[in-house]
Amino acid sequence: EVQLVESGGGLVQPGGSLRLSCAASGFTFSSYWMSWVRQAPGKGLEWVANIKQDGSEKYYVDSVKGRFTISRDNAKNSLYLQMNSLRAEDTAVYYCAREIIVVVPAALSWGMDVWGKGTTVTVSS
C-alpha cells in the first residue's frame, strides 16, 4: 500500500524551530518529487516547498524562503521540513505529498497524487 506518514508537529513558541518528518512506503521514493502543503485552521491549501528526486533542486513559497528547508534521505525513504524562525501565521496542518512533475525542460506540476494524513504545527506563546 502506498503510504505517507508525517510526524514531528507540535506546539512551539514564536521564533522557535521544529523539524517535520515524512516516512514513505509502498512506492519507489527516490523516483518522485516530494512536496509539503499546509492548511491553516479553517483555510485553504497552500503549497510550501518541493524537492527533486535526488535533492538537487528545491523550491519554496516566498513566505517561507530563508526560514524553511526541505530535504530528503532516499536511503531512509524519508522527507523532512526544517522550520526555523516560526511565526503565528505558520500555524497549520502540514501535509507531505508525492508530486508528479514533468520536466520539459521547466518543471511543471500535475499535482500531488498521494497525501499523508498531516501533522499539526501550532506557533503560539
Next chain:
Amino acid sequence: DVVMTQSPLSLPVTLGQPASISCRSSQSLVYSDGNTYLNWFQQRPGQSPRRLIYKVSNRDSGVPDRFSGSGSGTDFTLKISRVEAEDVGVYYCMQGTHWSWTFGQGTKVEIK
C-alpha cells in the same frame, strides 16, 4: 504569483442534480509545450486532500466518471454530473504551470 479564483465559494446542491465549479487564473496556464497544468482536488470533511483531475481533464484512477474537467487558457470548470452524498467536501483547483504553485480558495459543496 498566479492568482486562482474559484466561484462559487459555497455550492448547495440537491442529490442527483449536477454541480459546476469555476476556476479562473490571473495568467494563462498554457505552457510552451502546448499543455495546461491545471489540477483539481477534493477534500472531504476531516480527510486529507485527494487529486481528482490533472492537466485539465484527466481523471485519476478510481475517480467516478461523474466528475469531469474542462477549460483552457485562464478559464476552467469542474463538473459533477449527478451529485452523490459522498461528494460533500471542499474542491480546490491548483495551477502547476508558473512557480510557485497556487491553489484556489476552495468551493464547499453541500447537500441542500
